[in-house]
Amino acid sequence: MRVLKRSAASPPEGPAGPDQAGTDREGRLERARSRVGSVKGRLARRRAAAVAWRARLPDLTGPVARAWHRLPRWSQWLVRLGIIVLAVLAPADWVGQIMAPASDWKTLLFYPIGIFVLLAVGLNVVVGQAGILDLGYVAFFAIGGYTMALLGVNVGLDFWIILPTAVALCAVSGLVLGTPALRLRGDYLAIVTLGFGEIIRISATNASWTGGPRGIAGIPHPPDIGNLNAFTYGVLDPTPYYYLVLALIVVVIFVARRLERSRVGRAWAAIREDEDAAALMGVPTFRFKLWAFAIGGSIGGGAGVMFSAKNIAITPDNFPLLLSILVLSAVVLGGSGNLPGVILGAFLVAWLPERFRGLADYRVLIFGAALVIMMIFRPEGLLPSRRRRSSLRTGTGAGAAPTAVVEQEEKT
Amino acid sequence: MLLEVEDLHVHYGKVEALKGVSLAVAEGEIVSLIGANGAGKTTVLRTISGLRRVTSGRIRFKDRDITHLPGHRRVGAGLCQVPEGRGIFPGMSVMENLEMGAYGRSSRSLADDFERAFALFPLLSERRKQQGGTLSGGEQQMLAIARALMARPQLVMMDEPSMGLAPLMVNQIFDIIAAIHEQGTTVLLVEQNAAQALTRADRAYVLETGKVAKTSDAATLLADDSVRAAYLGVDSTG
Numbered sequence A: 001m002r003v004l005k006r007s008a009a010s011p012p013e014g015p016a017g018p019d020q021a022g023t024d025r026e027g028r029l030e031r032a033r034s035r036v037g038s039v040k041g042r043l044a045r046r047r048a049a050a051v052a053w054r055a056r057l058p059d060l061t062g063p064v065a066r067a068w069h070r071l072p073r074w075s076q077w078l079v080r081l082g083i084i085v086l087a088v089l090a091p092a093d094w095v096g097q098i099m100a101p102a103s104d105w106k107t108l109l110f111y112p113i114g115i116f117v118l119l120a121v122g123l124n125v126v127v128g129q130a131g132i133l134d135l136g137y138v139a140f141f142a143i144g145g146y147t148m149a150l151l152g153v154n155v156g157l158d159f160w161i162i163l164p165t166a167v168a169l170c171a172v173s174g175l176v177l178g179t180p181a182l183r184l185r186g187d188y189l190a191i192v193t194l195g196f197g198e199i200i201r202i203s204a205t206n207a208s209w210t211g212g213p214r215g216i217a218g219i220p221h222p223p224d225i226g227n228l229n230a231f232t233y234g235v236l237d238p239t240p241y242y243y244l245v246l247a248l249i250v251v252v253i254f255v256a257r258r259l260e261r262s263r264v265g266r267a268w269a270a271i272r273e274d275e276d277a278a279a280l281m282g283v284p285t286f287r288f289k290l291w292a293f294a295i296g297g298s299i300g301g302g303a304g305v306m307f308s309a310k311n312i313a314i315t316p317d318n319f320p321l322l323l324s325i326l327v328l329s330a331v332v333l334g335g336s337g338n339l340p341g342v343i344l345g346a347f348l349v350a351w352l353p354e355r356f357r358g359l360a361d362y363r364v365l366i367f368g369a370a371l372v373i374m375m376i377f378r379p380e381g382l383l384p385s386r387r388r389r390s391s392l393r394t395g396t397g398a399g400a401a402p403t404a405v406v407e408q409e410e411k412t
Numbered sequence B: 001m002l003l004e005v006e007d008l009h010v011h012y013g014k015v016e017a018l019k020g021v022s023l024a025v026a027e028g029e030i031v032s033l034i035g036a037n038g039a040g041k042t043t044v045l046r047t048i049s050g051l052r053r054v055t056s057g058r059i060r061f062k063d064r065d066i067t068h069l070p071g072h073r074r075v076g077a078g079l080c081q082v083p084e085g086r087g088i089f090p091g092m093s094v095m096e097n098l099e100m101g102a103y104g105r106s107s108r109s110l111a112d113d114f115e116r117a118f119a120l121f122p123l124l125s126e127r128r129k130q131q132g133g134t135l136s137g138g139e140q141q142m143l144a145i146a147r148a149l150m151a152r153p154q155l156v157m158m159d160e161p162s163m164g165l166a167p168l169m170v171n172q173i174f175d176i177i178a179a180i181h182e183q184g185t186t187v188l189l190v191e192q193n194a195a196q197a198l199t200r201a202d203r204a205y206v207l208e209t210g211k212v213a214k215t216s217d218a219a220t221l222l223a224d225d226s227v228r229a230a231y232l233g234v235d236s237t238g
């Protein structure tokens, strides 16, 4: 309302000025319309000022992205291959000296780093691509974890059979949870998903067949592949597990990229930017949101299986609400919708607190401050997606909820 | 009749927004729907498009009952809407927005459609790569109309296409609507700008608090005293 009053006092602007619309019969209507126009003009200017202030920070992502797209196909693949080789070489001791002198780098590489990256890539399908705010993503991580534990301990199934089973089960869970929830939008949807995460954890705490609060122990490791050290899954060396999660990350990234560029990906983008408009273009919005939820969920489930297979024992405490929040902040901080950004975000959220363990007491404080600073200076994330950036900067679309609220006020 | 709406009742929660609306649009017509703020115009269009469920009543399109057809299948049936407030995809380029318009269509080649769109809207042609969100209001409205036409609808419904535009641009938009109509698309037009809407339309419906208060050919309504007083800002005495 404040916006409305201020602009009502300001003279109307643009070609619809009073002299032009003066005496004719449309005059009144025109004047009213130009007043609405001037509210919009004001908002746009205020937004532009905010953008100008932010624009003083160097934005390297634009040039880098452009250079990347200019590269020929084969050299893009070479770069990708180079990144994978670097990731394979990451568990070296000297890297650990730099990255995590105070803790065991190889362990960190598997959890939290590897698992967080996998979860973030999965959650990005839901949040970044389809624009569904899921605050309970940990639910799928937990379902995957418990599937591995229960089937491994009670049924004695092999890791390689449980992995696809759990992935399928999580996809089905996504459909079951999503069918009622995805009929809601915005805040309501967020609250319901928040509930999912908690319901799964609390059920696991209270049920006897999940071992209650003490969880499940004696979870089998994956079977060894050949005689190589890198594929021997024991208790002491975390590196083989890291390679396993790395392989899954590569596969999932490949699939996510494929999806993003497909017809489904375009539909998700449309839903994220304007769900009603997408429906009016003939996109079956509910069905596609459900798919995003299920696909994201199954990736979370895969991460849960990995986690559980390395850890021997799991308890409900492994799946706290905080995990959902951390992975979501990784996605948002990194640049929701842009895979390299999301991966970087997950890496930083997982690694920074471990690197600066000396400041243990202040970790949460620093993390919170970092989030606030990010939201002021770079709300679109470290490596934003092209689409997200322009949505945020122009103030329309999914990224700019506050503006939408103001525009509704205008209408009344 | 191309589109027939019979005794439509629609609720938002317990509030009845439409209290038995009936209207019809014949092939080749421009029909406009006018009414005050909150009369239910947007609700009528959203219900026809399938974004809102009906409480009771029937919607027929091309002699087929589409009352319970899912919204996305109605686009394929030949019905497309330009939403209130334009609803373009801000992060997509002009071209990508247009491609989304053809989403529900099965045919592969869009070349003819792009050509038609850019012939109607030369301004958009200069801005093919520009992000939708950075277009001006008028350009966005053009894009929204062009995007709806990409579905090759038989009936295009527009919700206040002149909203928030300067008089010059308003005229331009109405000229474009006339051009689209001449090319053979039937138009159902919701407007606050009653003067323009009634001048351009064949017939019109006046909606008042969820009911059709008046319907007639547009010229008659344009001359009607009570309509002039309520929607054209003219005293019935003067």
Ligand SMILES: Nc1ncnc2c1ncn2[C@@H]1O[C@H](COP(=O)(O)OP(=O)(O)OP(=O)(O)O)[C@@H](O)[C@H]1O
Pocket (backbone or CB within 6 Å): A411, B012, B015, B017, B035, B036, B037, B038, B039, B040, B041, B042, B043, B044, B084, B192
């Ligand atoms: N999402 C909603 N939830 C609850 N009530 C709604 C909703 N949308 C519309 N209404 C109510 O339904 C009635 C009709 O609204 P509608 O948007 O169809 O009016 P309109 O004729 O398009 O008005 P305007 O000219 O302002 O766009 C109004 O009383 C409005 O308050």
Ligand SMILES: [Mg+2]
Pocket (backbone or CB within 6 Å): B041, B042, B043, B084, B159
């Ligand atoms: Mg309306």
